[in-house]
Amino acid sequence: MKNFEISKLLRNVAAVYSIKDEKKYRFQLLAYQKAADAIESLPTELNDLYKENKLQGIDGIGPTIQSRLTELLKTGKVQHFEEIMKEIPKSIFPLLDIPGFGPKKAYKLVTQFNLKNPDTVIVDLENIAKKGDIANLPGFGEKSQADVLRAIKEFKLGKGKSTRMTLPYANELARIIITYIEKSDAVLAAYPLGSLRRGKDTIGDIDIAVSTNKPQEVLDHFINYPFKERIIERGDRTSSMLVSSGRQIDLMVQSPEGFGALLQHFTGSKAHNVHLREYALSKGLSVSDFGIKKKKDEKAAYKKYKTEESFYEALGMQWIPPEMREDTGEIELALQHKLPELIKLSDIKGDFHLHSNFSIEESHDSGQNSMEEMIEEALRLGYKYLGFSEHNPSIGNHTEKEICTLLEKRLKYIDKMRLKYKNFIRIFSLLEIDILASGKLAIPESAFAYLDAAIVSIHSSFAMNRENITERILQGLSHPKAKIFAHPTSRLINQRAPIELDFEKLWNFCKKNDKAFEINAAPQRLDLTDILIREAVNKGITLIINTDSHAIDQMNLMKYGVTVARRGWATKRDILNTMDYNKLTSWFSNEATKGGE
């Protein structure tokens, strides 16, 4: 069973508790939801942890749920779950994926109309709504019947949150909406918040906060957005709409005097906010998006905060960078004023994963721009050095000698560039070399003479088991010139699942042998992921952020790599390409032991 299936099962358990007796099981229900969250953000398959006897100690999973998970992974089912689910029709579960459907509504509809087949329940319900039978149910009416129809229709079309956006897409959508919002004179400031501000690798919907003294004017303006598809809701201080691309935009307004608290609230994450508010309660304070007040004093007005800094300060904390706000220890550190100083884009001094159009008859796609053009762009970005790393010449079409000839020709050209730009930027001769299914690298030994170092990566035969593919990579990395392992999990967001690796083994090998893991900044990769970066940072693994650019306009995607590195709590010291040129060259030549300044 995969993690996503297990977390879904736990959410279903929570739904069943809520149907049975929401009040009685209120905290069990929460515990199961929290456990599901915890499993979703695990870097490792639970099943692997179970096999290695490492199921204990996961944050958010206590002894009871741990024993249920053990039973699940051992026998494929859980006695307790079977029992509590006995009298709840399984057909409610598919409905829970539809926005607007919660456990209660799903249960009511499924039992009222005796819908027993989980495979057809959505269509069955749609047909019943079309007949007009839902409107007569107690607690339902014409509008809620129309809502059911609309919700099912939108769900089938994949609108709302069925697929998550990549960061550049979400950024652009937010920019368009904010440009529109700012046309209203009532808007003093408007910012994108939520997971976009936290820099998550994928974004569900766009959250926007507006500072204003005239909330009604702002909301009126917002709901008149010309490219809207539908207004989901419109209240006194919030509104939501679907825009024509099917994406959801959530808006919240606040006065400028209280805007700090709204920034904090709407940035999230939920887990961060809950923890923050629980901590505040322990100090006798109640926190909301309006501000902070004394807990017992129900009538008292919230004390307002203009900025986030003053808000966190009022709770005795350092301001916490949005990328860290996932409730994974940042609140405790902020209380001690010991947050790490995260890496910044301006710390980056070069990019080592660049594909130019210099042809060496590569195995995979070549770049679109010349080396000169890429160098000029690197200069524009203020870089001190860069590395060219085209794909290796295809092995099927070339003899070993031909491969050497091609790389020699390329090195000569790189030398020409080195001369031309010698006063401005340093250039490394790298290559992105396939680790073949056998574990061998895809160029002959003699060809390494033309390289300063090599990036190694996997581009085929992904479907190997965890153990074999880990061995394959270790073998590829064991070459002394193989210094960087690129896009380690090979995932493509919304397209290709990550490969499963034994990171424990890989970390240990890389630490011992001075190899770096790449943080690939391409927004469809972001690989390593934030969680794995955090692990690597904890283990003291050297990391490097590269764009994998195949054209000059991709070179500015470095910012996404830096963002994901920040989400992994990486500091400048953890990142190879923040180092000075001299330290870098000694690292590449296996003379150094650990990066940093």
Add this chain to the structure above:
DNA sequence: GCCGTTTTCGGCCCGACTGTTTTCAGTCG
């Protein structure tokens, strides 16, 4: 059911909005 710079027991974030209701239930973030 979880968890501890608030405790190993006694707590568990805070608020908005809609629809069907006359004071609330359900869903969402």
